[in-house]
Amino acid sequence: MSKFVLTDVRLFTGGADLTGQSNKVEISAEVEDKDTTNYASQGWKEVLGGLASSEISGEGQWEAGDPGKVDDHSWSSLGGVGPWSVGPQGAAVGGLSYFTSALRADYKLGDAVGEVAPWTGTAKSSWPLVRGQFAHPPGTARTATGTGTSMNLGAVAAGKRLYASLHVLSVAGTSTPTITGRIESDDATGFASPTTRLTFSAATAVGGQILRTDGTAITDTWWRVAWTISGTSPSFLFVSSIGIW
Known part of the structure; x- marks a missing residue:
């Protein structure tokens, strides 16, 4: 950049x-610096x-x-x-x-x-x-169940976590329009056998959610956001981010 x-x-x-x-x-x-200076520090501050x-x-x-x-x-x-x-x-x-x-x-x-x-x-x-990447843009309305673009973010090492956010910015439709977002992974960009790693709560109104995995290693390197939409004439604007920390 x-x-x-x-x-x-x-x-x-x-x-x-x-x-x-x-x-x-x-x-x-x-990050807080905690002083650990001692007599063996040779006159230099240690933190x-x-x-x-x-x-x-x-x-x-x-x-x-x-x-x-x-x-x-x-x-x-x-x-x-x-x-x-x-x-x-x-x-x-x-x-x-x-x-x-x-x-x-x-x-x-x-x-x-x-x-x-x-x-x-x-x-x-x-x-x-x-520090991650946007997985879904805010200006694209979704009216049916679907999946987002695959992204190569790399594997999740043991002790690290996958993080994902979801901001539902607008909701339209009748008969309780609902969107349920999830984060999927696979070992290839084509997602022949995707695995769901995180599932957001079903949303019927504007709002935000953020989730993370439990620290278990994940060898898959490709990631995407997916969503299930229900209701009559539903339409949603949302933005999502994915990252590993």
Whole structure:
């Protein structure tokens, strides 16, 4: 990836796409340094890595009146934990995605008279910050059961985990339209014998979910998101990310 100017950053939290209401997004990650300096350190400070943490902060233009707007979502999620996904260069399939499960820690709005109404907010991680790829784009409506593009992310080593997020951004249809997402793996791009590794809860409304495997090694190297859709005239917009950490 070459140098680039930030013009198409995508920000998703829960079932909200805050891209059009954001003009700044920052991601940070750190590991505590624990002092272990002793008399055998030869005059040099020694440290060990302690607890790791990450944070996603954003700001932009305030909007309200819909569950997908920043004010509605921020008030409903304040103090709650859920998925956050950030795409530095958009959210196309295979594009870089940073995602985590995070606590909506703070929310601020308002400014001086005559200013465009702003918002700022912060989410603090409760899971690792995963560097993965988008497995499904947010702008493609799905109306029937199907599968996404296969991606070669590599195997999952013992002690590592596969992580996946799902943001359901819109739901339409009658007779309870429902989408159930899942993550499949195989040893080849054609997915002749796919294995389901993670299954999201059935969703009938906008919202977000994030899942991870249990740390058992997985030798398959190809991955994709798949979904089962039911209901009368259903239509869903959703975005999903997959990564290994």
